Amino acid sequence: MNSFWIILFHTYLNKLKSKSFIITTILTVVIVLGLTNINNIINLFDKSGGKETVAVLDETGRLYEPFKQQITAINKDIKLTNYNGSDKEAEKDVEAGDFDALIQLRFNEERLPEATYKAMSIADSSLFTDLQTGLQQLKTMQSATKINLTEAQLQKLYEPAAFEKVALEKNAKSEEELNQARGLVYILLFIIYFSVIMYANMIAMEVATEKSSRVMEILISSVSPIKQMFAKIFGIGLLSLTQLAVFLIVGYYSLTSNMESLKDGFWGVYGFGDVPIGTIVYAIVFFILGYFLYATLAAFLGSLVSRIEDVQQMITPMTLMVVAGFMIAMFGLGKPDAPFITITSFIPFFTPMIMFLRVGMLSIPIWEAMLGIAVLIGTIVGLAIFGARVYRGGVLMYGKSNSFKDIKKALQLTKNE
Amino acid sequence: MVLKLKQVMKRFGQFTAVNNLSLEIPEKEIFGFLGANGAGKTTTFRMILGLLDTSGGKISWDGLPLNYSTSHIVGYLPEERGLYPKLKVRDQIVYLARLRGMEKTEALRELRFWLEKFKVPEYENKKVEELSKGNQQKIQFIAAVIHKPKLLILDEPFSGLDPVNVEQLKDAVIALKENGTTIVFSSHQMHHVEELCEHLCIMHKGRPVVHGSLKEIKRSFGKKNLIIHADFPLQSLQDFPGVVKARLTMEGVLLQIESEKVAESILKQIVGKGFIRKFALEEPSLNDIFIEKVGDSYE
Numbered sequence: 001m002n003s004f005w006i007i008l009f010h011t012y013l014n015k016l017k018s019k020s021f022i023i024t025t026i027l028t029v030v031i032v033l034g035l036t037n038i039n040n041i042i043n044l045f046d047k048s049g050g051k052e053t054v055a056v057l058d059e060t061g062r063l064y065e066p067f068k069q070q071i072t073a074i075n076k077d078i079k080l081t082n083y084n085g086s087d088k089e090a091e092k093d094v095e096a097g098d099f100d101a102l103i104q105l106r107f108n109e110e111r112l113p114e115a116t117y118k119a120m121s122i123a124d125s126s127l128f129t130d131l132q133t134g135l136q137q138l139k140t141m142q143s144a145t146k147i148n149l150t151e152a153q154l155q156k157l158y159e160p161a162a163f164e165k166v167a168l169e170k171n172a173k174s175e176e177e178l179n180q181a182r183g184l185v186y187i188l189l190f191i192i193y194f195s196v197i198m199y200a201n202m203i204a205m206e207v208a209t210e211k212s213s214r215v216m217e218i219l220i221s222s223v224s225p226i227k228q229m230f231a232k233i234f235g236i237g238l239l240s241l242t243q244l245a246v247f248l249i250v251g252y253y254s255l256t257s258n259m260e261s262l263k264d265g266f267w268g269v270y271g272f273g274d275v276p277i278g279t280i281v282y283a284i285v286f287f288i289l290g291y292f293l294y295a296t297l298a299a300f301l302g303s304l305v306s307r308i309e310d311v312q313q314m315i316t317p318m319t320l321m322v323v324a325g326f327m328i329a330m331f332g333l334g335k336p337d338a339p340f341i342t343i344t345s346f347i348p349f350f351t352p353m354i355m356f357l358r359v360g361m362l363s364i365p366i367w368e369a370m371l372g373i374a375v376l377i378g379t380i381v382g383l384a385i386f387g388a389r390v391y392r393g394g395v396l397m398y399g400k401s402n403s404f405k406d407i408k409k410a411l412q413l414t415k416n417e
Numbered sequence: 418m419v420l421k422l423k424q425v426m427k428r429f430g431q432f433t434a435v436n437n438l439s440l441e442i443p444e445k446e447i448f449g450f451l452g453a454n455g456a457g458k459t460t461t462f463r464m465i466l467g468l469l470d471t472s473g474g475k476i477s478w479d480g481l482p483l484n485y486s487t488s489h490i491v492g493y494l495p496e497e498r499g500l501y502p503k504l505k506v507r508d509q510i511v512y513l514a515r516l517r518g519m520e521k522t523e524a525l526r527e528l529r530f531w532l533e534k535f536k537v538p539e540y541e542n543k544k545v546e547e548l549s550k551g552n553q554q555k556i557q558f559i560a561a562v563i564h565k566p567k568l569l570i571l572d573e574p575f576s577g578l579d580p581v582n583v584e585q586l587k588d589a590v591i592a593l594k595e596n597g598t599t600i601v602f603s604s605h606q607m608h609h610v611e612e613l614c615e616h617l618c619i620m621h622k623g624r625p626v627v628h629g630s631l632k633e634i635k636r637s638f639g640k641k642n643l644i645i646h647a648d649f650p651l652q653s654l655q656d657f658p659g660v661v662k663a664r665l666t667m668e669g670v671l672l673q674i675e676s677e678k679v680a681e682s683i684l685k686q687i688v689g690k691g692f693i694r695k696f697a698l699e700e701p702s703l704n705d706i707f708i709e710k711v712g713d714s715y716e
Contacts, residue, residue, distance in 0.1 A: 006515050014504075214499020215509075218560060221466045221493040222516040224485045396468060398497075412430055413469065 003223045004231045011206070011235030016242065025243055029250050036254040052127050055083040055090050055099040059106040063113055063138070067105060070134040078130060091118060103131055113139050178361065181279070182333055185360035188283040189333075189353055191244070193326045196290045196352070197319060199240045200298040206232060207302030207395075208311045216395050225395055226388040229303075233295045240291060244284075279360045282369070289376045290352025294318060296380060300387035303394030304406045325350040329357045336361040345372055348379035419444055420465070420568060420599060425474035427460050427623075434460045436623040438474070442601060442616070447594050449610035449631075450603040451703075452620030453711055458603045459496055461620075462570050465601075466493055478568060489518035492566030496573045496603075498557050502546035506532075506556055509545065510563060517564040524563060531559040535585060551582045558586060562593060569593065571602035575609055587613065607703040617703075619710055626710045631703075638701050638709075643672040643680050646695035647687065657683060669695070673705065 015021055034041065058064040064082050071078050081099070083090050090102045101119035108114045115135050117128060144154045207229075210216045219228055301314045328350060332341040336358060345354040355372035358364050393413030397406065420442040427435040435457040442448045452458045463469045465476055467484045476483060483491065501509050507528065514524035532538045535555045545553055554577065562569060574590070575583050590613065594600055604610055610617055611631065619627040627634055640661060645651060646669035654670060655663040659679030664671045674680060680698050687693065 003516050003518075006512070010512050210501075213502055214495065214497045215501055217468075217495040217497065217499070218493065218513060218557075219516070220468060221491070221495075222485075222488045222513070227485075396463070 004227050007223065007228055007231035008235040008238070011232050012238050015202070015236065015239050021239070021243075025246060028243075028247060032247055032251045033254055036251065036258055040258070051077050051079045052100045053079045053081065053098070054127070054131065055093060055102045056080050057083050057085075057087055057090055057102065057104045059104065060113075063105040066138055066141075067113075067134060070137050071130065074134055075130045078127065094118065094120060101127060101131075105135075112142060181276075181361050184276070184279055185357055186333060188279070188360070189326065189329050189357060191247075192283065192287045192290060192353055192356065193322065193329075195240055195244065195287060196294050197322050199236055199291055200294040200318065200322075201315065202239075203233060203236050203295045204298040204302035204311050204315050205308070206236070207299055207391075208305050208308050211303065211395055212306060212308050220395055225392045229299050229388060229391045230384075233292065233299055236295065237288070237291055241288075244287070248280075282356055282359045285373065286352045286356040289373065289380065292380045293348065293352065293376065293383065294322065296383045296387045300390040300394060303391040304397070304410060306398045321349050325353045329353040332357045333361070346375055348376050351376045419479065420601070421475075421477045421480075422461075422465070423475045423477075425461070425464060425476060426472045427457070427464060427469065428472045434623055435464070438620075438623075438625055440618060440625070440628065442599060444599050445594065445597050446615055447590065447600045447602065447613045449614035449617035450601060450620070451605075451607070451610060451617060451707060452603070455622075456620040456711075457623040458620055459572060462493075462572055462601070462603070465570060466491065483568075488516075489564060490567040492517075492561040492564065492569040494558060494561040494569075494571045494574055498550075498554055500545045500553065500557055500560070503544060505542055505544055506548075507541045510556070510560055513560045514563045517566075519564050527563045527565075528559065531563065534589065535559075551578050554578060555582070555586070558589070562589075562598075565596075565598075567598060569598050569600045571600065573604060574602055575604060575606060583609075607707060611703045619707060621711045627706065634706060635700050635703075638706050640673050640675060640701055640705070641677065641680070642699040642701055642705065643674050643683065644695060644697045644699065645669045645672070645683075645687070645693065647691060647693045649687075649691035651687070654683060654687075657686070673701075 056064055056067065058067075064080075068080050071080060083093075083102075087102070087104060090099075093099055094102050101117060103118070104116045105113060106115070113135060115131075117131060119127075122128060141154070149157075210219065223231075297318050298315055301318060302311060305311055305314050325344075328341070328344050332338065332354060335341065341354060341358065344350045345358050347354075351372045355369060355376075359369050390407055390410045393410030394406070396413060397410060420440075422438055422440040425435055425438045426433070438457075438461060450458050450461070460469065464471050465483060478487065478490075481487070504512075507525070510528045511521055511524045514527070515521060519527075528541070529538065532541060537552060537555065540548060540552065540556065545556065548556065558574065561571070571590070574586060578586065587609070590600060590602075602613075614631060616630050617627075617634070618625050629637075645654075651670040652665065654660060654672060657672075657679070659675045659682070660672050661675060662673040672683075674683075677698065684696060
């Protein structure tokens with residue numbers, strides 16, 4: 001087998017079998033499963049099957065029925081019970097766990113409803129809010145009846161003014177689509193951000209480990225350092241794709257099998273109702289390109305240090321660049337069509353995240369995305385040529401080396417004057 | 418198949434690491450490469466291996482340049498030892514052997530042969546970090562020779578080893594030579610070079626100061642050592658004509674003299690003064706030659 005493939009698979013299999021890789025993969029899979037099954041998990045811990053029971057102590061004897069109607073309209077999962085007994089007894093029942101809360105209804109001096117809410121803790125704000133909203137509506141209705149407003153008049157009063165947003169650009173995303181895209185783009189941006197940092201770090205560590213353990217000199221006496229560097233980058237790249245594939249498959253499978261219960265909740269809001277394949281494809285393309293850009297950078301930076309301890313210091317500027325790109329992208333989520341975002345999306349070190357943000361959120365012409373990809377590929381090729389020269393000299397340099405002056409020194413080593 | 422270096426130069430910016438080095442290393446021989454620290458030995462090795470480009474001159478093996486396409490016929494033991502600390506001996510030797518163009522099964526067979534030879538077959542499944550430094554060095558030696566290279570470069574192969582291990586490694590080196598491997602090795606320890614090499618080269622500040630066969634070098638050096646142990650004082654011999662250097666020892670004196678003739682005169686001078694327990698004329702040691710050529714600055 002060609003030595004390139006030997007190194008590639010050696011790197012890949014070694015990392016794949018390493019404990020840290022297996023543990024992070026399993027942990028992440030657990031998190032993905034947890035997030036996609038969130039409703040099932042919440043229900044699991046809820047004894048009453050997701051229903052909340054509230055004891056209603058109606059002092060007036062006339063409010064229970066209309067109140068119940070309002071509450072049922074707001075949240076089907078709240079179960080009201082007309083409680084017969086003293087408030088002391090009711091409180092005891094709440095303490096015993098028979099009811100989640102107790103609400104006392106009565107009239108104030110204007111014969112309008114008011115209430116006292118009692119529960120073991122008032123941290124569960126959603127139940128409290130639902131009950132409050134229900135009572136508020138009841139009060140509005142009763143006040144309206146008092147001043148002889150009909151139901152129709154009341155409805156008119158509360159009807160929101162019509163307000164429609166129209167994007168004039170063709171293919172522009174509607175408000176709803178934009179909101180959905182935002183959630184998906186947000187999560188994919190996060191994945192790109194984390195993976196690029198993680199795998200670029202891994203590359204730099206790999207190179208520095210081989211250098212500090214001095215096995216490097218044997219390696220590069222059998223295989224050219226440039227071949228070795230790229231075999232390593234591709235090996236780790238393959239590893240990253242393996243990991244991402246596991247996440248995507250688990251995530252997709254788990255998401256589709258739980259779709260029914262998730263559509264209304266958190267995931268629906270974040271645009272996972274129907275995942276646009278195009279966005280996922282762009283995410284993978286930009287992830288791969290971003291990985292190659294930063295992996296090449298990390299490989300040659302890693303080749304400059306002699307001790308593993310110095311790796312972090314050496315690659316900090318690179319990490320900051322990724323962080324900066326991510327920050328700009330976060331800003332861009334709210335304002336994807338800002339000129340600032342457009343410009344930064346063509347700066348190669350930011351392109352993987354910001355151009356992806358733009359293709360995910362806006363309907364930009366295809367040539368812009370392609371131009372971004374072309375700029376990125378051009379930069380990767382340039383960086384690879386430059387990085388390979390630095391790497392070739394860098395791996396032979398030992399000593400106190402942790403500054404960028406060493407790039408010059410490394411280049412000098414490979415020069416044949 | 419001769420390794421030829423022709424007017425090889427290497428400059429790093431202003432600094433000249435190797436200056437005009439011409440060598441011819443005959444096939445199936447052990448060639449010694451001596452020099453103080455920083456004399457340019459490792460740089461020369463790196464140029465032979467193609468890790469560094471030459472700034473001038475030519476290096477060839479059997480008339481052809483050495484590069485990565487010939488890496489399967491070259492073995493290298495770097496000065497700074499290092500293997501993957503977390504990998505098992507078997508895994509890393511097989512990996513390194515495959516990079517030199519070997520098949521896995523063949524590499525395993527060779528590995529077992531060498532582990533037997535070094536009497537450590539139990540190391541096959543151990544991680545390198547669990548082994549002692551001397552044993553790591555054996556493993557690294559195996560990594561350098563497993564693919565039966567035609568040209569073997571050993572940078573300080575014996576440093577940091579105990580005498581038993583040095584003997585084992587020496588035997589292995591001699592066996593390789595007898596099987597037809599051309600071996601270039603560098604060392605600080607002169608007696609290793611005297612013992613193993615027929616030809617050698619002493620480098621000083623990037624230049625070869627002595628170059629040739631061991632016998633010739635010693636003969637052309639001219640000076641000899643004279644050791645005298647006697648019961649009477651010998652200090653006066655320090656100023657005897659023809660004595661270059663003298664050192665008093667516990668039992669007598671060690672003189673460096675210009676020629677055999679001087680020894681005769683000295684013998685005449687001291688006969689009859691008392692009992693002479695030892696009077697021995699010896700060839701100069703490589704150490705003497707090295708110190709003379711490279712200077713006393715060398716420790």
